[in-house]
Amino acid sequence: MTKMEFDKPFIRKLIKHDRDAQKAFYKQLAPKMYGICLRFASDRDEADDILQEGFIRVFNHLKDFRGEGSLEGWVRRTMVNTAINIYKKRIKKGIAADIEKYENSLSVKPRIVEKISADELLELIKELPLGYRTIFNLSVIDGYTHKEIGLKLNISENTSKSQLSRARTALQKKLQSIKDKENLD
């Protein structure tokens, strides 16, 4: 995997709020970070909001980056945290979708997942309820442990595990429906 690296003079310019450096940095990282935001958001507008707020936080708090690990990884974590904050706000407002209809589970074969594109997979993930989607992203794709997820979302480890289980089930059901549709066609 290719590592995104930025030399120290460039990072110093970012810390000094050099506009040209900020724009170049944004252009370099925005596509990858937008992919993260799309996974967490319900739609593109919300993904735009997460991306915008995430980069603002990056530029305002870049001086706190201690150089441990890569800058790209630090930006990635900042973007995920921004997505989580927006998720919490939606939870508070009671916007979380009804999850009971996703209780049934079915199994699908891996080759079905291999056939679909990232965009199609993204659409399936977006159809998941907000809570399932968030935990699925954090656990399966971003690699957080249930303990870390619990701390971020202010939930217990067990809640995180059960939500993930339900997210997997819901996703499998969607993938199965795609497979059935292909068989019919």
Place this chain on the structure above:
Amino acid sequence: MINKQEHIEQIIREKFNDFAPIPSGKVWAGIEKDLGNNAFSYYRRVILLMTAVACVAFVWFMLQKDATSIQTHQDHTSFSIETTNTAEPTVVELPDPKADDQIGTADEAMVEDDATAAVISQAVDVKETVEKKAVSPNHPASLTTPQKDVQTNVQTKLLALPNVYPPRTHIFSVSTMPARSFSLITDFEQFLKHSKDAAHLNLPPNLPEAATLPGETSNIPLASYLKMGLYYSPEYRLQQMDSVQLSATYTISAEPSFFFKKHWFVRTGLGLSFSKDVGFAQLDRSSYEMLGVYDDVYEVTFDTSGNTPIPIYHTQPTEVWDSVRKNGLVEVTNHYQYIQLPLLLGAHWGWHNFELSVYAGPAFNFLVGQNMDDLSNHEQHATVHLYENKLPGRENTHIQLWAGAGIEYRLGYRFSIAAEPNFRYQLSTVYSDPDMKKANSLFAIRFGLIYQLSNSR
């Protein structure tokens, strides 16, 4: 089930590894708006610079108002000439000009060090004074004055020719201090025109004629004449470009100006401009790096001195190297050199020692040199997969339309200095990149040292 689940999730992770959709442009616009514009824009810098120059000029001008000027002298249509009732005109020896108590005011004429001449002074009134009219070189009275008065008239002529040797306060002098001590240009002119006798004064043969008789303000001669100016000009762009830091362009030029018909002039010349763009390049490279060191066992021996053989492991430190791929941005600077050829038409007006002008015209710029930063080799032992200088390229020629004003101050007979703020509009684009083809405008302030060449009729 679990294995299959993990396999599915592995596939999902891999699919999102390279998932990089392009966000909409409004996201960056929102980020920029929220961050605000912390740095001064070029436009603000230009305004600040203009204001600073105007303030300095105003303060300097106000300081000069205390000194008596040519205008004050020229306003007097008569002088008091000190004389006695003798056949020969009285010559009053001037005190040592270098004396500390001498005050260099405009009432005193500039004379050579060891020359003596009549002093035209309003302050001194030892004997009866005779008022005489101011004499200009072409005044009919000077041609018919009797012989014994010729010398006086010649001297009077010398001292009453404000355009030749006008008493003035020079840029380096203050009214309360000896002007000669600080007047470098005047001393240089005096050195060139060193002479005792008025008849052998080394006056310029093609002296420009005064446009008017003393009493009027204008000192612009009617005859056409040439000036040569050496200019230094920083130029600033008034618009920003994406991902390119547009640095100021600096030009040094030599520009002759031909003055004709009292108020008009044409100017051309040759300049050398230095410009640079600062931006970023993408550098994707693999470098061979040491990841760590471990102790490698190269031999095992046994110590059999005791009952139980004890193995002895012989080790040596071994470095672990591997290829690490890095992809990032590095800052680069591209340098450009241009030949600049302006073609300007203008008008000018005189006011005291100042000359004000306005001008406009095209300026042609030809790219004669460029140095692009190439940082692909900046890391030793690295394999470069991709090096892409993100800075846009420049066109070989571009044309600007200049419009400006100038203020020129006479330091001496032939030398003057000038400051010329001007606005420049880009008639053709500087950059070859289609995304950068925007018409933009610039601001420049030119500082010049001007030398008046012999006039031509």
